[in-house]
Amino acid sequence: MTADHLIRHLEVLLLASARLAVWLAVFAAIFAPLERLFPLARQRILRKEFGVDLGYYFINGLVPGLILGPPISVVVLLTHHFIPGGVLGAIAAWPVWLKACATMLVGETAYYWAHRISHHVPFLWRFHAVHHSAEKLDFLVNARAHPVDMVWSRMVMLTPIYALGLANPMHFGDGAIATGILLTGSMWGYFIHSNVGWRLGPPRSDSSPRPARARPSRSPTIGPSAAMAVRTLK
Numbered sequence: 001m002t003a004d005h006l007i008r009h010l011e012v013l014l015l016a017s018a019r020l021a022v023w024l025a026v027f028a029a030i031f032a033p034l035e036r037l038f039p040l041a042r043q044r045i046l047r048k049e050f051g052v053d054l055g056y057y058f059i060n061g062l063v064p065g066l067i068l069g070p071p072i073s074v075v076v077l078l079t080h081h082f083i084p085g086g087v088l089g090a091i092a093a094w095p096v097w098l099k100a101c102a103t104m105l106v107g108e109t110a111y112y113w114a115h116r117i118s119h120h121v122p123f124l125w126r127f128h129a130v131h132h133s134a135e136k137l138d139f140l141v142n143a144r145a146h147p148v149d150m151v152w153s154r155m156v157m158l159t160p161i162y163a164l165g166l167a168n169p170m171h172f173g174d175g176a177i178a179t180g181i182l183l184t185g186s187m188w189g190y191f192i193h194s195n196v197g198w199r200l201g202p203p204r205s206d207s208s209p210r211p212a213r214a215r216p217s218r219s220p221t222i223g224p225s226a227a228m229a230v231r232t233l234k
């Protein structure tokens with residue numbers, strides 16, 4: 001690798017890190033005041049292990065994107081052989097809003113099973129347990145995950161979306177629908193981990209507002225959405 005290549009890679013990495021820092025500032029500006037005004041548990045904002053989760057936030061923001069491309073491409077190529085061409089053609093003709101709905105449905109279903117399996121297979125649980133290891137919860141715990149766990153769940157979630165042609169892994173869309181779903185999905189992921197004492201839905205429901213409270217029991221719940229996939233809607 002030449003020095004030029006190295007500098008270019010470093011530039012890409014720095015730019016991606018800067019983008020993550022901006023998003024973190026946005027999420028902190030939304031959730032830190034909410035956690036202060038409507039706390040579920042009394043705790044300091046800079047709680048113990050806040051720095052650890054900050055590290056997870058940046059590592060998990062960068063690593064899956066760097067290594068997921070090749071394995072997903074191979075699996076998508078293989079699975080294409082098993083999907084009738086007529087189905088792929090019909091999906092390709094769908095309007096973007098329908099693709100967005102289908103992406104959410106397929107992504108959430110696939111993520112649910114990836115998450116559930118990671119609670120039941122000891123090898124996967126060893127990595128997934130990191131996510132459930134937080135002693136105190138706040139919005140940043142959303143980012144706490146072992147990179148292996150992150151790669152596993154994203155791989156399972158994104159593969160059917162790309163295989164069905166709902167989104168194109170090579171093209172980053174920036175339409176209003178894609179942006180809206182990306183933002184909503186990300187916000188939901190941070191909200192369900194936050195230290196905000198709002199209850200959504202009927203009292204005693206385990207699905208809201210904070211599925212991550214499943215710790216330390218090993219019962220899985222639906223988690224973040226397929227938000228990152230819709231960035232690539234055709």
Ligand SMILES: [Zn+2]
Pocket residue numbers: 115119128131132214219220221
């Ligand atoms: Zn879990």
